[in-house]
Amino acid sequence: MTPDPVIELRNATKRFRASSGGVHTAVRDLTMTVRGGAFVAVVGPTGCGKSTTLSLVSGLEPPSEGVVLVRGEEVFCIPPGVGYMFQNDAVLPWRSVLDNVASGPRYRGSSRAEARDRARVWVERVGLAGFEGYYPHQLSGGMRKRVALAQTLVNEPEILLMDEPFSALDVQTRSLMQDELLRLWAGSDAAVVFVTHDLEEAIALADRVVVMTASPATVKASFDVALPRPRNVEEIRMTDEFLFVYREIWDSLREEVNRAREEASHRAA
């Protein structure tokens, strides 16, 4: 594991023009680092600015203030070696499963045959063997998520940004995918930033859980999760250490969730 931070946000602020005409601050003064090979989970109330944070790291959105560094270099365009699995499905409806997964290698200059060979391996690995020729509209929501996962992983990113990747999956598939993600990650030195609503998922997967404040997002607290690896997601949930960490983080997160709820009801009123 490399000790230098691969991702660094320094006092990053992101403002959007709100539809009402004012300015909406989605992320305020966010400072956070992720070391190479680390698995960091980000939790926070809905709408606080988690996806926005990822879009800053990926270079898709520039920060309004502050600096975003990836591998020590300031981000101006999409840094190489970044994989980003979006919150919404981003599979191409006009391409078959295999060609969807082959997109990344194709864009990066592989020949069609080579790209397809690599894609086939990943299609199999996410459990979609036999569905290579299907179009996305012929798949279930969970299957489409798996296509998106394979599409991102086939590029073998060093920095993997995942925005609630498993929230649409059924419980069984979800724990299979979680275990699989851990196995794949353990064999690589990729850094993962994993946004989720599910605190259990966050703790089961990550080395560190970052709790964000209600909107505008900034880091409220950061908790190390010292559970042993390799982990089995299903089993680790039952251990006492897990429950202890869970309570500790939930105390912190609950305040923010309640605050976000109050604000939302104020706005509605």
Place this chain on the structure above:
Amino acid sequence: MPHDTTITTPRSGRTTVDSSVVAKATSAHRKRRATVWAIRLALVAGWLVSWELTATYWIDPFFYSKPSAVWQRLVEWFTVGTSQGSIWEQIEVTLQEAVLGFALGALAGVVLGILLGRSRLLAEICAPFIKAANAVPRIVLAALFVLWFGLGMTSKVATAFVLVFFAVFFNAFQGAREVDRNLVNNARVLGASRLRVLTSIVVPSATSWILASLHIAFGFALIGAVVGEFTGASKGLGLLINRSQNMYDAPGIYAGMIVITVIALLAEWLLSVLEKRLLRWRPQAGGTEVRV
């Protein structure tokens, strides 16, 4: 990342549907189609017969003509030839003009539409000009084009071009604008260059919009070619209709209309085949599939 593990999720076997169920559904489907066609034919027959009867007993067939006279004119055109020579030659000329105008207009419309759809600055600059150009009664341009380009093919191609261009342009523009940002962002992160985003995301996204416009556009191309010929030409179906009008030959006008309609329907069918091929990935809208 290592390549050592595979997730195996239970995959539901695609159950094969009992073949008798399929056969039943197919035969029901066929029956329905037969009924639909029978009713259509009955409607056409009823219309033709009532026209023939009214034209024979009540109204003046000199102005309104009647089906049997139109049929006779069609037979004459295809066996003996027209006042302007072989009917096939007229069809060929008109078709050439329409297809050329269609191809050039569609190409220009697609390229410019996508370009402007993706460049906000360019779109903002060009918007008033395009709106103004679109507001011009374009059919009138046919007269201008005859002055500019003469009686030959060029003036008709130009008329067809302007009609097709705007129809395709606006759809391509809209299609390029409505591309899902999520898809574009995803492609960029996956490593696509700007050009690749355009070819692999924007163009396919806009394809269904563009194809929808092409259906109307070929009709416009034919109208453009015929109106151009009507205005001034040495050959073509429009000229044929024009001559028929000058000679108070109502059956000739109808016959010309029928020939043009058949051409338009054939083109429509060809475009549908193309559309089906290009949009294979889309969920079937129902109706064409056998329902089980």
